[in-house]
Structure formats: C-alpha cells, structure tokens
Amino acid sequence: MVAAAQGGDRNALDQLLRRHYDRIHAVCRRVAGSTRDGDDACQEALIKIVRNLPRFDGRSSFATWAYRIATNASLDELRKRNRRPGLAAVDDQATMDVADPGATQRLDGIGDRLLLDDALATLADDLRAAVVLRDVTNLDYSEIAEVLDIPVGTVKSRISRGRAALARELRVDAAPEPFTPPVREPGNRTDPDERPTDLT
Amino acid sequence: MNDDDTLLASAYLDGDVTEDERALVETDLELLAEVARLRQVRALLADQEPPSISRREEHLAAALDAWDRLPEAERTGAARDITPAALRRGASPASAAAAATITTPTSLEHRRRAAINRRMLGAAAAIVLVLAGGVALQTLSSSSDDEASSSAEASLPLEEAALAAPADAASESGDAATDGDRGSAEIASADAPAVAESGAELDTGIDNAAPPSERTLDLLQTPDDLALFASDAVGAPVSPDVPAATSAPIDDRLTPQQCELLAGELPLCLGADFVVGPAFYRDTEVVVGVDVSRDLALAYVGTTCREVARARLP
Numbered sequence: 001m002v003a004a005a006q007g008g009d010r011n012a013l014d015q016l017l018r019r020h021y022d023r024i025h026a027v028c029r030r031v032a033g034s035t036r037d038g039d040d041a042c043q044e045a046l047i048k049i050v051r052n053l054p055r056f057d058g059r060s061s062f063a064t065w066a067y068r069i070a071t072n073a074s075l076d077e078l079r080k081r082n083r084r085p086g087l088a089a090v091d092d093q094a095t096m097d098v099a100d101p102g103a104t105q106r107l108d109g110i111g112d113r114l115l116l117d118d119a120l121a122t123l124a125d126d127l128r129a130a131v132v133l134r135d136v137t138n139l140d141y142s143e144i145a146e147v148l149d150i151p152v153g154t155v156k157s158r159i160s161r162g163r164a165a166l167a168r169e170l171r172v173d174a175a176p177e178p179f180t181p182p183v184r185e186p187g188n189r190t191d192p193d194e195r196p197t198d199l200t
Numbered sequence: 201m202n203d204d205d206t207l208l209a210s211a212y213l214d215g216d217v218t219e220d221e222r223a224l225v226e227t228d229l230e231l232l233a234e235v236a237r238l239r240q241v242r243a244l245l246a247d248q249e250p251p252s253i254s255r256r257e258e259h260l261a262a263a264l265d266a267w268d269r270l271p272e273a274e275r276t277g278a279a280r281d282i283t284p285a286a287l288r289r290g291a292s293p294a295s296a297a298a299a300a301t302i303t304t305p306t307s308l309e310h311r312r313r314a315a316i317n318r319r320m321l322g323a324a325a326a327i328v329l330v331l332a333g334g335v336a337l338q339t340l341s342s343s344s345d346d347e348a349s350s351s352a353e354a355s356l357p358l359e360e361a362a363l364a365a366p367a368d369a370a371s372e373s374g375d376a377a378t379d380g381d382r383g384s385a386e387i388a389s390a391d392a393p394a395v396a397e398s399g400a401e402l403d404t405g406i407d408n409a410a411p412p413s414e415r416t417l418d419l420l421q422t423p424d425d426l427a428l429f430a431s432d433a434v435g436a437p438v439s440p441d442v443p444a445a446t447s448a449p450i451d452d453r454l455t456p457q458q459c460e461l462l463a464g465e466l467p468l469c470l471g472a473d474f475v476v477g478p479a480f481y482r483d484t485e486v487v488v489g490v491d492v493s494r495d496l497a498l499a500y501v502g503t504t505c506r507e508v509a510r511a512r513l514p
Contacts, residue, residue, distance in 0.1 A: 008276035013267060017260055025256070026248045039255060046263035048493060053267075054274050116244050134214065135245040141216060160210035161203070163238045172240045 002062045006053055013053070017046060020063060023137050024049075024070045030132040031074035033121050037081055038074070045073035060146055067137055068147040071129050078125060119169035123162055130155055131162035201234055209234035213242065418479040420488075420499070423511035430476050430490050430497030431513050469505030470498050481508050 001019075004012035024045055029038035048069050056065055120128055126148075133144045134155075144159075145152045166172075211217050212225045213235055225231045251259075267275065420426050466475045472489025479488050479499070486499040486508050499509040 010264065010267065014260065014264060017263055021256055021260065022248075022250060025251045025259075029248065029251075030245065039251075039259075042251075043259050043262055044493070046259055047266045050263045050267045051270065051492065054270075131245065135242045136248065141214070156211060156216070157207065159214070160207040163210055163241050164206045166241045166245075167237050170241065170244065172237050 002053075002056070002058070006056065013050070016062070017049070020066055021046075023063070024066055026136045027067055027070040027132055028074045028077075030120060030136055031071055031125075031129055032077045032081075033117060033128075037077045041074040041077040042070070044077065045070040048073060060143070063137075064139065064143050064147060067133060067139065071133065071147060075125055075129065115170060116166075119166050122169055123165055127158050127162035127165065130158035131166065134159050135163075201230065205231060206234060206238075210238055213238050417485070420479050420481045420486075420509075423509055426481065426488065426497050426499050426509055427511035427514050429479060430488055430511070467502050467505065469500045469502075470507055472498050472500075478502070484508050 001012050001016050005016050025038070025042045028041040028045060029035065032038040032041045045066075049066050052069070056062065060068075120132075123131070129148060130144060133139045133147060134141075139147065141152045141155045141159075144155045148155065150158075208217070208221060208225060209231050212222065212231070217225065225235065418425075418429055420429055466478060466487045468475060468489060469487070470489070471491045471494070473492040474490055476488040476490060476497075479486055481499045484501065487502040489498045489500070490496070490513070491498060495513045497511045497513055498507065500507050
C-alpha cells in the first residue's frame with residue numbers, strides 16, 4: 001500500500017492514512033496534551049506525512065516513520081503553545097480537584113482522561129514522548145529509539161521514569177483488586193453488618 | 201522503591217528482561233506491586249478516546265488535498281532523488297537525471313557561498329564597468345564631433361552606457377580618427393562585450409538591484425497581492441533549485457539565463473520551501489517564498505532574511 005501510494009495512487013494513500021490515523025491521532029493527542037493542540041498537531045503531521053511520502057525510503061516501517069513525524073509535530077505544537085504569551089496555561093479542559101484520592105481509580109470516561117491529561121502535562125516532553133510511544137502505539141524500545149533518535153537504554157530509562165511519575169500524579173498506589181460484584185444477602189441488606197429491616 | 205527497582209518493573213512489564221530478572225521480579229512482592237502500578241498507568245494511557253468521525257474526515261481531507269497540490273512528478277515518485285539502488289530497481293538513467301535536476305537539495309551553506317561568490321563577481325564587474333565607462337567617456341569627450349550625443353550618453357547610467365558601448369565603439373572605429381582615438385576605440389570595443397556580460401550578471405544580484413522605477417518586478421501592495429503572487433507558483437513543478445522563472449513572471453526583459461541566475465540564487469528564509477521570485481512589496485524589494493507546510497506566502501529581504509510580510513495562500 002505504501003508503494004502504491006508512493007507511485008501516485010491516491011486511493012492507496014487514503015487507505016494508508018485511514019489505517020494509521022487513530023494511532024497517529026493518539027500520539028498527537030497524548031504528546032501535545034490537549035484536544036485542540038492534539039488536533040492541530042495531527043493535522044500538521046498528516047500533511048507532513050503526505051508531502052514527505054515520496055521521500056520515504058522504507059528503512060523503517062511506515063508506522064514508525066509516521067509516528068516520528070507525529071511526535072515531532074506534537075512537540076512543535078507544544079513549543080508553539082509555550083511561546084504564545086498568556087495562552088500557555090490556558091487549555092480547553094478544566095482541571096479537576098480530586099477531593100478523594102481514592103476516587104481516581106473509580107472515575108471513568110471523561111474524568112479519567114482529564115486526570116490523565118493533567119498528569120501527562122506535568123511530565124517533561126522527552127519522558128512523555130517515550131511513554132506515549134510505548135504505551136499508546138506499542139512500539140518496542142528499538143523503534144522508539146529510532147523515532148526519538150536516542151539510545152535504547154535512554155528509552156528504557158525514560159519510559160520507566162515517565163510511568164513512575166504518572167503513577168505518582170495519578171495516585172496509583174497499589175494494584176486494584178479484581179472487580180467482583182458484592183455478594184448480597186437475600187433481602188434488602190446492603191451490608192453484612194446491617195441489621196435486617198423489620199419487614200413485619 | 202528505588203529507581204532501579206522501577207526500571208526493572210517497567211522492563212518486566214514490557215517483557216524486556218532476562219530470565220534471572222524475571223525470576224527476581226516474580227519472587228519479590230514489592231516489585232510485583234510496582235509492576236501492577238505501572239500496568240495501571242499503561243492501561244490508562246491506552247484508553248484513548250477515539251477522535252470524532254467528522255474531525256477524522258476533516259484531517260484526512262486536508263491531507264489528501266495537500267497530496268493533490270504536490271507537483272505531479274513528486275506525487276508519482278518520478279522526482280525522487282535517484283540513487284544507485286533506485287537505478288537497480290529499474291529507473292532509467294534519463295529519467296533519473298531529469299529527476300535529479302529537480303530535487304537535488306542545495307544546502308544553505310552552499311547557497312551562502314554562492315551568494316558571496318556572486319557579490320564578489322558583482323564587485324569585480326562593477327570595477328570593470330567603471331573603468332570601461334571612463335574609457336568610453338574619455339573616448340567620447342575627445343571626439344570633436346557629435347558633442348551633443350556624447351553628453352547625452354555621458355548622462356546615462358553607467359550600466360546603460362556600458363551596454364551601449366559596443367555600437368558606439370563600432371561606429372567610432374569606422375571614423376577617420378587619429379591613432380590615439382583609434383587605440384581608445386579598440387580598447388573600448390574589446391572591453392565592451394565583457395562589460396555587457398558582466399553588466400547582465402550584475403543586474404541579477406539582488407544586492408545590486410536597480411531602483412523600483414527601473415525594474416518591472418511585480419509590485420505588491422497588500423498581503424492579498426502577496427498571496428496571489430505566491431499562489432501562482434503553488435502546484436507548479438518547482439523546487440528550491442528550479443528557477444522561479446518557470447513558475448512566476450519575473451521580468452519580461454530578462455533573458456532566460458538571467459532569470460535562472462536571478463531566481464536560482466535567491467535565498468530561502470523563514471522556513472520557505474521554495475522561492476517564487478523577487479518582487480517589490482510596497483517600497484521594499486523582497487524575495488517571495490512559499491512555506492508549503494503552513495500554506496504561507498512569505499515576503500522577506502533577501503540579504504537579511506527579515507520578514508516584510510506574510511499571507512495565507514488562497
């Protein structure tokens with residue numbers, strides 16, 4: 001498909017982009033840190049991929065090459081955002097105060113994502129990129145080393161430090177217990193220590 | 201839990217451990233807890249909200265649009281840099297050579313060196329021009345007849361006088377003049393072609409550009425003008441090394457060689473991917489370039505790369 005797209009087949013290019021779009025978008029979204037910046041970075045990355053496709057030489061996989069472009073586009077977007085005076089701290093998503101630290105694990109959907117965005121925002125760019133490439137795109141260490149142009153040992157270290165920092169930020173302190181639905185006694189008691197309601 | 205333990209737990213999670221390390225982790229409850237903690241982080245990261253369909257389609261459409269706007273040769277791979285490997289794959293040497301002339305990249309350093317060389321050449325040409333002008337003026341002033349035309353020519357700019365020199369010299373050499381005059385005329389006629397050539401080269405340097413009134417470069421007044429001027433080049437098969445004369449009008453009076461020199465040596469600044477050509481933006485002579493990735497037309501001073509104006513391409 002890559003070869004066909006390089007040969008000028010527009011349909012093949014369309015298919016190729018669709019196949020990789022979700023991952024590219026995920027990388028941009030996670031590295032850039034906000035929906036808006038992630039979208040901008042994703043758009044930029046796709047255009048760069050298309051324009052540079054004729055020069056893609058196949059030394060790495062297309063995905064690795066595309067993620068590299070996406071990562072760089074996202075980091076560029078971050079730098080642009082940081083250069084914009086007064087807008088650096090503004091995001092399209094509000095921060096959440098978590099009154100109960102233990103509630104983190106129980107939040108789902110949007111809440112989890114907001115917390116994760118905040119946690120990711122506290123990471124240094126290099127750590128964030130390494131963690132995202134590993135845990136979002138499932139690239140292996142050597143591929144990440146290629147994308148970020150750093151040694152494999154550094155990749156390993158950054159991923160470890162990044163994950164640990166995220167765990168601290170997200171207050172993930174212990175492994176969650178496997179979810180088991182509570183066994184309820186017959187009747188309307190919700191707690192074993194609760195006295196049965198007098199139904200008479 | 202120290203950093204080494206975390207590193208080991210993280211590597212274990214990724215399956216990047218030796219058998220010994222694996223055994224070590226699996227027998228240590230603290231390490232196992234750390235693995236579980238990092239696993240949760242990984243699960244959270246992987247739980248990515250999918251982008252909306254409309255956003256995805258918008259992104260893909262923009263990317264395909266960028267593809268459509270690529271030059272045909274680049275889109276089909278014909279303009280790719282040719283390598284021995286590519287030749288082995290079956291590219292014909294002729295198409296390889298043709299493609300190479302389009303896409304061979306020129307480094308910024310190379311362009312700077314070329315610009316310095318051009319300036320030195322311009323300075324040398326200017327010296328020759330002044331000398332030849334002096335000789336021509338001396339010849340004309342020593343001639344007793346046709347004083348009016350001599351004074352008229354003396355008032356011409358030096359470049360024009362030099363360009364006019366061959367005809368004058370030829371006409372004068374035909375006159376019955378003194379030996380001294382003939383000698384001067386011969387010097388003038390011998391120098392004149394060289395001066396004419398160097399004068400043409402001089403005219404191509406942006407540093408030595410003539411005032412606006414003497415050039416017919418496009419005059420751009422507004423960012424819209426700039427965008428329109430630059431947009432003519434977008435979609436045309438151009439690259440940084442293709443003379444902009446092929447993609448945008450520069451000056452109808454210039455020869456193709458002059459156009460090539462003029463366009464080929466213009467610097468790329470401010471992230472421009474290729475140069476459209478020179479123009480006047482209000483009162484400033486600028487180089488107009490296009491940043492393809494940002495869809496921007498950029499007008500900047502060629503010598504300093506100072507931005508004068510920018511506009512989004514229509």
